[in-house]
Amino acid sequence: MSVNDTTKTGIFLAAGLLMATASFLIVRPSTTDVEQDGLEALRNQPLFKDFTDPLAATELKIVSFDADTGKPVTFEVRKNPSSKVWTIPSRADYPADAVNQMKTAANGLIDLTVLDIPTDNAGDHKEMGVIDPTEDSVKTADSSVGKLVTFKDEKRDTIASLIIGKPVKDQPGQLYVRKPGQSPVYVVALDEATITSNFQAWIEADLLQLSSIDVQQIRSDNYSFSVTVNGNRYAKNQTAVLEKDGADWKLLSLKRYDPANPNQPPTQPKFDPEKVNATTITELVDALDDLKFVDVKRKPEGLSADLKADSDLANNKEAQASLFTRGFFPTKNADGEFKIVSANGELSASTVDGVKYTLYFGNISGLTTQPEEGDEAAASEAAQEGVNRYLMVTTSVDDSFFPAPALQPIPQTLEEWEKAQAAAAAAAAGPSLPPGMIIESQEAEGTEVPATEKPATEKPATEKPAEENTSESKPQPPAADDKDKPADPKVDADQPAAEGEAPATESAEETAADADNKSDAAAVETSGSGQETVVGQAFQEDEAPVELTDEEKAEKLAVIQEQIQKANARLLEERKDRMATAQLKSQQLNQRFADWYYEIPESTYSKLRLTRDNLFEGANAVQPPLGPVRPGFQPPGGFGPLPGLGN
Incomplete structure (x- = not known):
């Protein structure tokens, strides 16, 4: 092999080694922070050392895997940076009551200490349940x-971000966790319940925010309404109105309808108010007090807070489909307005402050086939399956709680006012006492005793002559036991009167007459403090009443008229203020209710329904079947065919 070949071979080997090293670095999960500090250095240290302030967390996202849909499910809570309002983006930005819950959830990760590091091998993730639910490879939930x-x-x-896995065996409260994108698995002590995706934990679950003791009147409109390809089906059952009477409820009116002929006038059966089922009414009112909802859906545009539809909604097929599938139908009344009719009737409840809540009951959520009206078995089965029912809520001011005040008429003459005062005084005094009846008073005790009857013709006791006394005669104070006895009617005329006493020159008859005149001279009223105030002055028979001049009469009449006008104005203003308070509360509530379909448990819905079976104690007639399907049927009250349905 030549030198050049050897050189070339070395170059290729070096390049291959370099590529293999690069490939290893790319494939291996990132553990840069772990390698830098060392795994053992993390033991007994905070897992998120930079996360120290729970108020810094303004958004929480929880992702889990849904086995039914085969997809990850996301729950989010977020604080709007401009409005500072918490909402739930995963529920169409429904308002969240998240301040305390968010702090609790964030505190769960702050100071979360690493107790152990059982592995840094990605192959152990499945066993410890820390597979990332957002990974593309996840197809089923286990x-x-x-x-x-x-x-x-x-x-x-x-x-801070964390994947929460399985509990550690034989170590209560400890869980396997890992950071996304990293291999090491940690053992921590974490209460997983504090970081929940339960919708109800993040909202104001008390939907109506009313108290059962404030509910004063209930109206139950028990009917059913549905739409089919052949027309509308409407069956009205009964309408019952109840009013609170002290601690009890009384039935004010009851109307029952023929389901097969709902356009026929209702019958008003006789009923015994004593037989109203108190348990049913109590459960209904308590259900209103504690009305919880388990989920929400946003309503379509074009439906006002009072559930009146505009013309755009009437022509919007998508919006209508949203309503129809949930059991709510915009129908046109005689005035051309679109109003909501619900699939399963309505219930209204008026509170002591004059706010009327109206609840519209729709279809069961999640079911394509709804139980028929009167099919108690199907309804019971649905309730046992834990299904929910759609509900819409609106409020208004109940005008019957604000009757016009009784205003005092403005007198046009002084004589007219005096007659009115005399009539009012006579009415307030009640029936006069029979002849011979008098009112005795016990001034010493400061109390009145009942009237006692004495003969009208009773004569004064016969006077006895005074006994002779040789010593100088001086008036003696009465003995303690004799203080209530009348003084001796015969007193020496020449005897000087003691300080503060009237001269003893009158007979017993004259003294009694004078006392009667004094008692008639003024009407005295005793205030709560014990002070006496003269509220009226009577003329003695021998004194003529003081005549007022025309100018004085006019001045007095003007003062009286002004006082009455001010009193009437106060009554009107008080009524106006109460109505304004009720209107403001209704508007605030409708701002909460306007955009949402609510889902309530079927078990709650069953408590809010007044039927022929549960309204009275004992057995009653069973619920009648639905009426026949009628194309183009018009419900009573001027409602016409639904728009866009071809009927």
Whole structure:
């Protein structure tokens, strides 16, 4: 072999070795940080040493693998950098209640300590369940596929990322984990439940945000509505209105319909209010109080917060399909407006503050075939399977909670006002006492005693002559036991009166008459503090009432009119303020409800339905079957055929 051949062979060998080395570096997983620091150096050290502030995390992404779809499933929570509002991008940006939950999740990775490093061999990943769910090679979900968790900051830079695998055998609370793109597997103590993709953990799950004690009135419209290729099918069952009466509920009205002839007038069966099923009503109100939803879908454009559709929605086939498949149908009423009718009726509940919630019950989610109305077996089976039902919610102001106040009429003359005052005083005083009835008072105790009857013709006691006394006669104070006895009616006229006493020159009859006149002279009202205030002055029979001049009458009338006008204005303003408060609350609630279909558990829906079977105690008539299919059928109330369906 020549020198040139030897040289060439050496060059080829060197090149091959170089290529092999490069290939090894490319194929082998990146472990630069591990090689630099050494695996043993990471033991008992934080896995994410630069992640120290949970508030720095403004985005969380959790990816797991769904065996049913054969695809990875992503759950995201993100804080909008401009509005600072948390939303869930994986749920069409539904608002998230994420402040505390995000802090809890981030704290799960902060100071996460490496307890052990069992391997740095990629071949062990499957056994330890740390396969990346986003890898293209993953086709099915099994215990070898882990859960990928990634935290990002407001610049959307990754600050921590981890694949969570299987639990460590015989080591409670410890899990196998690894960083994406790296081979080493670590053992850490991590509560996986703190980093959850459970939708309900990230939202305000109390949908209506009302209290059961505030619900004052319920209206249940039990009907069904569906659309087929042959026409619309509408079957109305019953309408019941209940009102809270103290701690109990009473049935105000009940209308029942013939399902086969829903356009016929309803019957109003007689019912015993005492037989209303208290358990059913209590469960219904409690279900409203604790109404939870398990998922959401965004509604199409063109549907207002009060669920009225515009003309664009009526002509939008895609939007209609979104509504129809979930059991909600825009129908045209007599005024030409489009309003929603739901597949399984409505329920409204008015609260003490005058806000009325209306719930529209749609189809079961995820099922192409819906249980027929009245098919209790199918409905029960659906509930047991854990299915959900679509729901739409809207609110409004219930005007019946704001009746016009009773305003006091404005008198045009002083005489008119005086008559009104006299009539009001007579009405407030109630029936007058029978003749001979008087009210006795016990001033010492400060209390009144019931009226006692005394003969109207009772005469004063016969006077007895005073006994002679040779000593100088002086008035003596009455004994303690005799303080309530009347004084001796006969007193020496020449005897001077004690300080503060009236001269004793009157007879007993005159003294009694004078006391009666004084009691009639003024009406005295005692305030809560015990002070007495004169609220009215009566004229004695021998005194003529003071006559007012025309100018004085006019001035007095003007003052009275102004006082009444101010009182009336206060009543009107109070009503206006209460209505404004209710309107504001309704608007705020509708901002939450307007864009969403909600999914509620079927078990909750069953508690919100008032039927012929559960409204009263004891056995009642079973639910009637649906009415026949009728092409172009028009529901009562002016609703016309659905647009775009060819009927």
